[in-house]
Amino acid sequence: MWNTKVLLVQVLLAVGISAATSLSSAESSGEDSSSMSRECPLEDQVNLSLNLGGIGISHLPDGFIQNEFVTRLNLDGNRINHVTSATFSHLPRLRHLSLADNMIPSLDLGAFAELKNLETLNLNDNCRSPSVRQDITFVRSDFMSRAIIRPVLFDRGILTCTLRFDSLLPRLTHLFVENNDLEHLSFVSGGLPNLTELHLCRNPMLDLNEEEVSNLKKFAPALNGLHFTQSCVHKFDASLLPNLSTLRLDGNDIQSVCRSYCEGRFLKLANSKLEKLSLRNNTITKMEVDSFSETPNLVTLDLSRNFISEIRNGTFDNLQSLRFLYLQHNNILTNGIRHAFGGLVNLEILHLESNELSTIAGDIFSNLASLKQLTLNYTGISSLDNQLLSELSKLEVLSLAGNDLSMIPEDALPTSGSLKTLNLNNNQFTNIENIRINKMPNLRILSLTENPLAVISARWFSKVPETMTLILQGNESELPV
Template identity: 30%
Template sequence: MAVKRTLILLLLIVLKDSGTTTSQPCSSSCPTDCYCGHRDLTSVPQNLPTNITSLDLRVNDITNLSHSDFSRYGNLEKLILSANEISMIKNGTFHNLTSLTILSLPINQLTTLPADMFQGLGNLQYLIISQNQLSVLPANVFKGLGNLETLFLNTNQLSSLPVGIFEDLKNLTTLRLNRNQLTSLPADIFPVLSSIANVYVNDNPWQCDCDMLSFKQLMTGRYAFESQITCAGPANLTGKGLLHDVQANPGDPGCFSSCSCDSLTGCYCGRRDLTGVPQGLPANITRLDLEVNDITTLSQSDFSRYRSLEKLYLAANQISVINNGTFYNLTSLTILYLPINRLTTLRADMFEGLGNLRGLYVMQNRISSLPANVFDGLVNLDTLFLNTNQLSSLPVGIFEDLKNLTTLRLNRNQLTSLPADIFPVLSSIANVYVNDNPWQCDCDMLRIKQMMTGSFEFESQITCAGPARLRGKNLLREVRVNRDKPNCLSSISGSWSLSQTKHAVLTVPLVWPLLVQIINR
């Protein structure tokens, strides 16, 4: 018995899903709900009871609708016309259906709607026109639909929306505009969209250009629909989210840059294929990230409007030229990050005016030489990364102005020697890295060797690359001063350390008398 009940229940569910339990057959005998779907009808049947409240005409072959089709069914509340071939709806077709609350017209061939199509439908709550071929809408087509709650316009060919088109829809809670051909939205539509609980605008070919500028400027990130707009153009913004990845830039010809700026006055412009520094970003930004782009040259005009910058990131570009005065106006700059570029040298006045700079990173370039005064004036610098370049020598006095330096990286260069005056400077810096250089332990390194005491970590990082007899020797522990040798330095013999040598020298006077007595016996 239980199995029988279950089968009956399943049958009822199937019948309900097919629409045959809630609506009666399409004939003069149906009471209030008439189901006339899947009947190959080419027109609206006129033999139904005049008092019906629901008429389902889905999946037929109707092509046109006119006023006479529904004039005798003035009590209709629900009208389903989905999946027909409707391409024309004449003026006044629905005028007499003042009780209508649901009108469903998806999957038809509509390309436009008459301006007065919904006139008189003040009680309409659900309007479904999705999956047609609508390309334009009259500005006042939805006028008077004050009770409308749900409007589906998705999956059409709409390329634009008239100004004020949704202004009368005060009770709208769901609006679907997704999967159209919309490229922009009028600015006046933003307050309307923000008042609707459920808005869908995704999957449109949005053009993030000047036509979208006013709309972008109204964005706050509070509404879900804002994050659904992904740029399909122009090419430099393709795939970017208008809310988070694109910055309004009224001064730019295209009105947008591909940078995203946050409320903390920082702009991220990394990985945007930029060939120059974007102009028109907020002038008061304190952080600008331009990493991983294609910038080749920098000049003063690039940063002249961003005088509040404190952090500037330019890593992984193609920068080979930094012109005179490029950073001159950035007096608040504390971090300048320039690694992984193509710099071969630095201008003598490159850092002029950057008295507040604390971190300077120019590693992983191709720098082979440095002007003697390049770091003059950087009195607050505490971190300097020069590693992984092609430096073969350092000018005398190059680090003398850097009184607050705590970290200096010179490793992985082509340094062969160090000027003697640099030793006191290096010994005053907490963290110094000089390893992985081809140090030549010859007379040019004599003074450095003579100053070594073993008190500083950097001393043990110098491993000789030459001459051949000292290759692989540690300058601090395995090489001694030898003025008589042409190269001024020689290897400490055997495995004796410097301390062992001192001990041997001290003990010779003690054992010598004993050796003499043994010999004389």
């Protein structure tokens, strides 16, 4: 097994060496190299990718690869525990470097200072608990033929894991530092002027304070995507990063969303350019009326899997660009959202499943003129008011699965003929005649699985679209002759 891995490394490196050799040979023989150079520089024609992942490397000597054509290097899943600026000093065109799932205890960006063309850097899964694996240590003086295989226990003891910004990486756009034991971000020198995406997910001890967020803005002024899920975030002031367009804070311990009056564990939104905000699986119980008053560019808002029981009148009034709203798996009561959706004139997708909406007022969705998909699964609904959805002229998908419905009034559904999919699975329908769909000529799918249907009338089929598919798994119904 180990011989195969060593051979793999040798083959990969041999490919790089032979490619460089063949190019040199072509140039020395005059094989139309001058015309090739005039059309396109040589470095733009050759891009080598090396995959050295999962082969047990524990040590990388200085300048361990010398090749100007390597643009992508994968070292994932090894046992590397130390890198310096000299490690990658002979890879001038390297653009993508992945060191995920190694044992690097010091996450210093200074180690990559020589990589002026680096665009993507992956440092996921490094500061973690120790383990034992077989390891390969390469010896620089005889790199192609010698490899020492030995089991090594990396006992790092108690670490304080810090991400140090101590280098200028002018072309870096994506930085991944997920699933570590980061406690702090340290800003020393240099900067990441073109960094657009920073991934800090699954760092259970990291909670950025106000100073760290302010320094992040200075060191990465172009940052527009911050991914900070499943960590230790209690307070976050997004107004300190006004250029963010994407903010993901799923799986943290935020309890409220606010703009001006903020206390406890909160997310503060003010003067924001956010377009995508995800706060799913937090502990949010309340939102101030003005929470989103300064986020007019929001397109996607995910508040699912929280403890929200009420959305006060006016909370969403300034979200006229919002198209996707996720509110499923909360404690929302019927009266808690009676006037919540008034300003969402461009909303296309609304998820409300797994809330406590036993009855829904007839005008609750009346202003959602652009709505295309509505999901109300498992909300305890036992009846639909007449004209509840009749004004939703663009509605294409309606899901009401897992409720207590036994009848669909004719005027409760859209009268425009826009509906294409109707999901009524796992309800209480006993008579298919109680589903009035004769005003839905474009309906393509009607799903009625797991309903106590006894008899399906042949007469009912004469009133439904000829191209409609009826799904009936889990029923004991009969079609009379």
